[in-house]
Amino acid sequence: MSVEIKISLNEGLYLKDPQDSELGRNIIKNSIILIEELGIESFTFKKLSIRINSTEASIYRYFGNKHILLLYLVNWYWEWVKYFININTMNITDSKTKLQIIIHSLVFASRENPMVEYVNESKLQKIVISDGMKVYHTKEVDNDNSKGFFRSYSSLAFTVSKVISEVNPSFKYPYALATNLFEMSNNYIFFAQHLPKLTDITAKENENEAVENMLNYFAEKLLA
Amino acid sequence: MSVEIKISLNEGLYLKDPQDSELGRNIIKNSIILIEELGIESFTFKKLSIRINSTEASIYRYFGNKHILLLYLVNWYWEWVKYFININTMNITDSKTKLQIIIHSLVFASRENPMVEYVNESKLQKIVISDGMKVYHTKEVDNDNSKGFFRSYSSLAFTVSKVISEVNPSFKYPYALATNLFEMSNNYIFFAQHLPKLTDITAKENENEAVENMLNYFAEKLLA
DNA sequence: CTATTATTAATAGTATTACTATCTTTATTA
DNA sequence: TAATAAAGATAGTAATACTATTAATAATAG
Numbered sequence: 001m002s003v004e005i006k007i008s009l010n011e012g013l014y015l016k017d018p019q020d021s022e023l024g025r026n027i028i029k030n031s032i033i034l035i036e037e038l039g040i041e042s043f044t045f046k047k048l049s050i051r052i053n054s055t056e057a058s059i060y061r062y063f064g065n066k067h068i069l070l071l072y073l074v075n076w077y078w079e080w081v082k083y084f085i086n087i088n089t090m091n092i093t094d095s096k097t098k099l100q101i102i103i104h105s106l107v108f109a110s111r112e113n114p115m116v117e118y119v120n121e122s123k124l125q126k127i128v129i130s131d132g133m134k135v136y137h138t139k140e141v142d143n144d145n146s147k148g149f150f151r152s153y154s155s156l157a158f159t160v161s162k163v164i165s166e167v168n169p170s171f172k173y174p175y176a177l178a179t180n181l182f183e184m185s186n187n188y189i190f191f192a193q194h195l196p197k198l199t200d201i202t203a204k205e206n207e208n209e210a211v212e213n214m215l216n217y218f219a220e221k222l223l224a
Numbered sequence: 225m226s227v228e229i230k231i232s233l234n235e236g237l238y239l240k241d242p243q244d245s246e247l248g249r250n251i252i253k254n255s256i257i258l259i260e261e262l263g264i265e266s267f268t269f270k271k272l273s274i275r276i277n278s279t280e281a282s283i284y285r286y287f288g289n290k291h292i293l294l295l296y297l298v299n300w301y302w303e304w305v306k307y308f309i310n311i312n313t314m315n316i317t318d319s320k321t322k323l324q325i326i327i328h329s330l331v332f333a334s335r336e337n338p339m340v341e342y343v344n345e346s347k348l349q350k351i352v353i354s355d356g357m358k359v360y361h362t363k364e365v366d367n368d369n370s371k372g373f374f375r376s377y378s379s380l381a382f383t384v385s386k387v388i389s390e391v392n393p394s395f396k397y398p399y400a401l402a403t404n405l406f407e408m409s410n411n412y413i414f415f416a417q418h419l420p421k422l423t424d425i426t427a428k429e430n431e432n433e434a435v436e437n438m439l440n441y442f443a444e445k446l447l448a
Numbered sequence: 449c450t451a452t453t454a455t456t457a458a459t460a461g462t463a464t465t466a467c468t469a470t471c472t473t474t475a476t477t478a
Numbered sequence: 479t480a481a482t483a484a485a486g487a488t489a490g491t492a493a494t495a496c497t498a499t500t501a502a503t504a505a506t507a508g
Contacts (some may be wrong), residue, residue, distance in 0.1 A: 016484095018404045023485070024290045028369040044465065058485055060467075137354055140262040141418045173424045173438055176412060183411065184404060191403070194365045197378045200397045214341055214397055240455095247456075268494065284496075429455055 005081050007116075012147045013072040018062050026052050026064055027102040028076075029118040031069055040070055040131040070127075071135050071149050072093055076153035077128045080121065081109050082159065095166035099219055102160055106185040107212045128187045158183070168223040177222060188214065231303050231340075240284050249274050252288055255293055260347040264294055264355040291341045294351075295359050295373050301352045302376035304345065305333050306383065316344040319390035326384055330409040331436045348435040353410045381406070388437055392447040401446060405439055412438065 006019055011013060030052050035043045043066060046057045062070040086107045089098045106175030110122035144150065162179035164171060171177070191198045192207040201210040242248030254276050259267045267290060269283045287293040291352055309329045313322045313326040334346035342436060360374060368374070384402035395401070415422045425434040 021484080041362065042483090045467085046465075055486060056467080057469090061485080065466075097293065120493085121374070128322060133357060134361070137414070138357070140264065143421060150382045152420060154419070157422055166259070172441060174423060175424045176408075176438060179409060179422045180404075180411075183407065184400075187407065189403075190361070194376060195360065195369060195378070198399060198403045200383055214400060217396060218446065222442065224445070224448075245455085269496090270494075278459055279459090280496080281458085285456085289495075316484090 007076055008204060009072060009075050010148050010151060013068060013075060014062055014147065015064060016062050016082060018072075021122075023052075023054060023058060024062055024063060025118045026054075026068075027059055028073075028119070032073065032120055032123050033125065035070070035073070035131070036120075036126050040066070040134060041125075043174050056128070065089065067135070067138070073151070074128055074132050074135050075152040076119070077109075077121075077124050077132075080115060080119075080124075082152070082156045083115070084109065085156070085159070089163075095163055098163050099160075099167055099223075101180065102163060103185070103212060103215045106182060107189070107208050107215070126199060128180065129190050132186060133183075153182075164223065171223055177219075181219070184215060184218070186210060231300055232441070233299050233303065234372050234375060235362055237292060237373065238286055239288060240286050242296075245276060247276075247282060248286055249276075249342045251293075252297075253344070254343055256297065256351065259294070259297070259355070260344075260350050262263060264290070264358060265349075284368055291359070291362070293356060295368070297348060298352055298356050299334075299373070299376040300381050301345075301348050301356075304339060304343075304348075306376070306380045307339070308333065308382075309383070313379060313387075322387050323384075323391055323447075324388060324440060327405065327409070327436060327439045328444065330406060331432050331439070333414070353396050356410060357407075368406060377406075388447065389398050389440050395447055401443070406444065408442070409435060409439060 005188070011017075016024065018028050027048070031048055033180070034048055034051060038047070045056045045066060049056045049059055063072065085102055088101050088105060092098050092101065110125040113137070114121055136144070157175055157178045160181065161174035164174040181182050188199055188201070188211045189208060192201045192211065201207060235241075240248065242252050251272070255267070257274055258272055258275060262271070269280045273280045287296065309326055312325050312329060316322050316325065334349040336397065338345055360368070362368070381399055381402045382388055385398035385407065388398040388401050412423055412425070412435045413432060416425045416435065424430065425438070
């Protein structure tokens with residue numbers, strides 16, 4: 001017996017739904033492993049096809065190119081974060097506590113129970129941290145946006161902005177704070193590991209916990 | 225009569241100093257124009273060589289690859305921002321005012337007097353906004369960092385963190401706030417233009433001014 | 449004011465990437 | 479059992495990211 005969970009993503013993100021076939025799920029599973037390993041720049045459909053004993057042509061039947069595949073994975077990630085934020089804040093009434101849970105979920109997204117067996121959420125989080133912002137920092141951003149390719153992200157921003165406004169209704173930039181929490185969370189996990197001079201996080205502490213503390217400190221001051 | 229200003233950048237960023245020759249300055253000038261136009265992904269040395277009536281091989285004598293060239297330009301940008309922050313804050317004693325000038329300089333970097341004729345600072349800022357973070361979001365980040373390729377950025381972060389600590393000595397994360405101001409400044413200029421749903425900036429206002437106001441609002445609350 | 453040296457241009461070549469096309473085999477379902 | 483859809487096998491192309499070599503030109507040193 002297995003619990004089937006299907007994440008619903010914008011249909012423009014694939015040519016053929018990868019969740020519906022063995023090959024499709026294999027593409028998702030192994031693209032996450034390979035992109036995490038090589039980085040998006042060195043990742044190719046050719047390399048992936050060799051890894052899964054398939055062919056480039058077969059992968060192209062699911063995703064038009066690797067940029068779309070990355071968009072697919074990034075959207076998956078934010079859907080998954082949203083899902084966990086929802087169930088974790090469901091029975092919470094205090095807005096401040098809600099925001100703390102949100103921050104915790106952002107930082108420790110990868111530690112929660114895995115949802116589907118073919119997605120390694122820990123590696124997926126690493127991809128989003130390293131390559132996530134590349135999906136919108138392109139010349140096609142307006143076109144991609146018009147197709148709704150950033151909807152998972154902005155829908156989460158909407159949810160979080162509501163909580164922020166609950167904590168402090170007079171705070172002027174609830175959206176910007178929401179998205180900045182997302183960006184900071186990813187950025188400072190990365191900085192703590194690779195460019196510690198850009199943070200105030202000392203090597204001793206657990207990095208993710210340190211980032212969580214920092215985000216709470218920022219949020220508290222901003223919404224005081 | 226011309227005032228010669230030479231920006232000094234990490235020597236690992238080029239094979240031959242482009243500031244020292246006509247061809248080198250032409251490479252800088254036109255790479256800025258082309259990268260701004262095409263985005264770093266579609267930019268190639270081939271296209272640049274055609275634009276400047278030279279050859280790929282000649283460009284490769286200055287820069288080992290386009291990633292290094294981008295690093296060179298990004299470092300140039302931060303050196304330039306630092307220079308303006310320095311002269312603008314030179315005679316200011318009040319730390320709060322200093323921070324406001326820093327924020328203004330970050331947002332309006334491109335509007336100040338151009339420093340060297342072959343660098344279009346306005347286009348350079350657009351490149352940094354769109355592609356700047358790609359220089360460190362790579363698998364080679366640790367290696368590049370060990371060579372000092374992010375020194376201009378982190379040295380500016382150091383300067384700004386000092387001012388932040390002057391404003392409020394008990395603020396726990398002066399470095400993180402400094403770098404976050406840099407990132408936010410670039411991010412929200414970009415978001416305001418392309419993904420306005422992720423900000424609270426309305427279409428009516430001047431985008432950069434709106435971003436400046438937002439950064440001041442954040443800084444003030446955080447350092448109160 | 450030549451001779452030497454450094455710089456740039458011209459040309460060619462290679463492995464890899466990012467696809468597209470076609471055809472055969474295998475699995476599914478009607 | 480026939481029809482159809484999915485996947486595999488194979489081939490091919492234009493562009494990219496280089497490296498190498500040789501020729502032309504400019505700078506400079508003796």
